[in-house]
Amino acid sequence: MNELDYCIIGSSAAAAGAVEGVRAVDPSGTLAVITEETVPFYSRPLITRVMTGAATALDVAYRPRTFLDENRVLTYIGEPVVRLDPADRRIILASGKELRFRKALVATGNSPKLPPLPGLNLRGVHTLMSLADAEAIAADLGLNGLNGPGPGPDPRPRVSSVVVIGGGLIGLQAAEALCSMGLRVTVVEGLARLLATVLDQTTSTMVADIFALHGVTILTSRSVKALRAGRADPDRVGSVVLADGTELPADLVILATGVRPRTEILETATGGPGRGFRVDGQMATDDPEIYAAGDAAEVPDLLRGGARPFPIWPTAYAGGRVAGLNMAGRRAALAGQVAMNTFHFFGLAMASAGLVEPPGAGDGGDGAGGGGDGAGDGGEYEILATHRPPGVPGRLSRPSGPSGPSPGETYYRKLVLRKGCLVGLVCVGEAVDRAGLAVSLIRQGVEVESFKEELLGSFSLAGLPEEIRAKYLSGEGVLS
Amino acid sequence: MYACISGAMQRASDGTVRVDPDRCVGCWTCILACPYGAVVGEIGGRKVVKCDLCSGDAVPACVAHCPNGALSLVETANEPVGLGGVAG
Numbered sequence: 001m002n003e004l005d006y007c008i009i010g011s012s013a014a015a016a017g018a019v020e021g022v023r024a025v026d027p028s029g030t031l032a033v034i035t036e037e038t039v040p041f042y043s044r045p046l047i048t049r050v051m052t053g054a055a056t057a058l059d060v061a062y063r064p065r066t067f068l069d070e071n072r073v074l075t076y077i078g079e080p081v082v083r084l085d086p087a088d089r090r091i092i093l094a095s096g097k098e099l100r101f102r103k104a105l106v107a108t109g110n111s112p113k114l115p116p117l118p119g120l121n122l123r124g125v126h127t128l129m130s131l132a133d134a135e136a137i138a139a140d141l142g143l144n145g146l147n148g149p150g151p152g153p154d155p156r157p158r159v160s161s162v163v164v165i166g167g168g169l170i171g172l173q174a175a176e177a178l179c180s181m182g183l184r185v186t187v188v189e190g191l192a193r194l195l196a197t198v199l200d201q202t203t204s205t206m207v208a209d210i211f212a213l214h215g216v217t218i219l220t221s222r223s224v225k226a227l228r229a230g231r232a233d234p235d236r237v238g239s240v241v242l243a244d245g246t247e248l249p250a251d252l253v254i255l256a257t258g259v260r261p262r263t264e265i266l267e268t269a270t271g272g273p274g275r276g277f278r279v280d281g282q283m284a285t286d287d288p289e290i291y292a293a294g295d296a297a298e299v300p301d302l303l304r305g306g307a308r309p310f311p312i313w314p315t316a317y318a319g320g321r322v323a324g325l326n327m328a329g330r331r332a333a334l335a336g337q338v339a340m341n342t343f344h345f346f347g348l349a350m351a352s353a354g355l356v357e358p359p360g361a362g363d364g365g366d367g368a369g370g371g372g373d374g375a376g377d378g379g380e381y382e383i384l385a386t387h388r389p390p391g392v393p394g395r396l397s398r399p400s401g402p403s404g405p406s407p408g409e410t411y412y413r414k415l416v417l418r419k420g421c422l423v424g425l426v427c428v429g430e431a432v433d434r435a436g437l438a439v440s441l442i443r444q445g446v447e448v449e450s451f452k453e454e455l456l457g458s459f460s461l462a463g464l465p466e467e468i469r470a471k472y473l474s475g476e477g478v479l480s
Numbered sequence: 481m482y483a484c485i486s487g488a489m490q491r492a493s494d495g496t497v498r499v500d501p502d503r504c505v506g507c508w509t510c511i512l513a514c515p516y517g518a519v520v521g522e523i524g525g526r527k528v529v530k531c532d533l534c535s536g537d538a539v540p541a542c543v544a545h546c547p548n549g550a551l552s553l554v555e556t557a558n559e560p561v562g563l564g565g566v567a568g
Contacts, residue, residue, distance in 0.1 A: 314509065342507060443515070
């Protein structure tokens with residue numbers, strides 16, 4: 001077949017960024033998106049809503065239905081890629097088709113990292129990474145999309161107890177959603193605290209407290225030994241057995257024990273076994289015609305140096321866009337990245353960015369996004385924090401209503417400074433407002449020593465020193 | 481806008497950044513990503529709000545009605561270079 005100008009493998013944030021980046025420069029070149037997904041360009045962070053039946057695939061679309069037509073995208077949907085052949089400039093699909101390309105982007109994302117446990121293949125054991133995963137869980141819960149239960153008796157087991165293995169973002173979002181459906185939920189985390197890679201100790205405790213308040217059992221520093229079938233059905237999970245022998249009833253198990261970059265279609269372009277794709281500032285691999293972006297690519301780490309995957313949506317989109325611009329001939333570069341995450345649990349808003357603890361501090365938390373360097377150079381670091389209401393750190397007031405503490409009841413902001421520059425941020429409740437301004441101070445390496453106390457309160461651009469404000473107002477060099 | 485996970489926040493043709501409340505899912509990623517601190521959570525709700533320069537009006541209400549004439553609407557030559565620095 002004819003050679004395509006641009007082939008994009010994947011259909012999530014990086015792929016959308018690449019389509020829009022290419023089309024910003026080249027309106028007419030042939031552009032194809034190849035994806036194993038049957039629904040392209042949905043928002044992966046929103047699949048929990050599909051899992052609970054609160055939304056359909058259409059509801060979680062990331063781009064409007066007109067996106068593919070407007071950008072003149074040829075599509076290969078539901079088409080897994082077997083291999084990208086760099087020498088022959090070919091992409092080989094599982095269906096047997098072959099596509100020839102001039103430039104390609106590999107945006108294959110992550111796959112779940114599965115613990116080596118007996119019983120992983122039992123029915124009722126799920127991962128939660130894709131729309132298909134979410135739909136499979138919904139079916140297991142007896143939800144039939146938004147159409148209600150089908151006619152006739154429902155052969156599916158009634159689920160009442162769920163065990164979520166992994167207390168990271170995916171696991172906790174699943175736990176909250178399933179708890180809100182009235183299910184009995186237990187979260188088992190191997191590390192000493194929840195969300196250890198994105199929160200500090202204080203806010204980890206807040207999260208554990210709010211889950212406990214809503215009836216979710218949180219077990220930390222506990223590992224799982226096996227998944228065991230139930231008595232009623234030898235093929236279906238019935239319990240989770242912990243290393244200490246505890247057996248937790250489980251009609252449904254969610255495995256959320258981390259992710260690994262999906263690199264198998266172009267293993268030669270990675271930084272080594274288990275690593276992501278190695279790319280330059282333009283997101284090109286060692287082969288200048290083949291690019292990589294998204295969760296599977298290792299991008300520059302502003303605060304720690306070096307490169308690693310930043311599995312967050314904004315970085316995926318930005319990296320994809322940079323790749324698309326370069327593929328179409330406009331030079332662009334991705335700046336050093338800063339981890340950032342924001343989430344709500346039972347109505348409590350939280351956000352973190354950069355290094356949430358000085359490297360080497362804490363018990364398992366080594367800064368947002370993990371990968372601690374353990375340099376032990378704590379002397380360069382300074383921590384400032386404000387916490388309302390005062391009292392035991394992490395202690396939440398009892399909920400006044402069934403919805404739990406209102407976001408206004410808790411205010412926590414912690415700043416981590418290194419040599420007078422802001423390098424980390426953790427916020428809870430109203431402290432999240434305008435956090436982006438602080439994130440941009442991190443990005444731009446602004447010296448904040450003279451006004452650091454201001455940053456603990458309800459700061460805004462108007463409260464910053466004149467010379468910094470002037471820079472923002474002119475827009476010069478502001479990384480958004 | 482690069483940070484928006486639902487597609488709710490877009491730059492309109494007049495250059496203003498607007499959020500479609502029907503598509504906003506209240507994830508607040510934009511609050512963390514906006515370098516100006518211009519996006520905040522709505523009071524008593526989960527969605528986000530930001531100034532849209534009174535879209536449709538030639539002059540925003542705050543500029544038109546500032547009793548001291550201290551506010552003005554100006555356009556800058558420098559566009560922010562994009563999330564994570566899509567520079568060059």
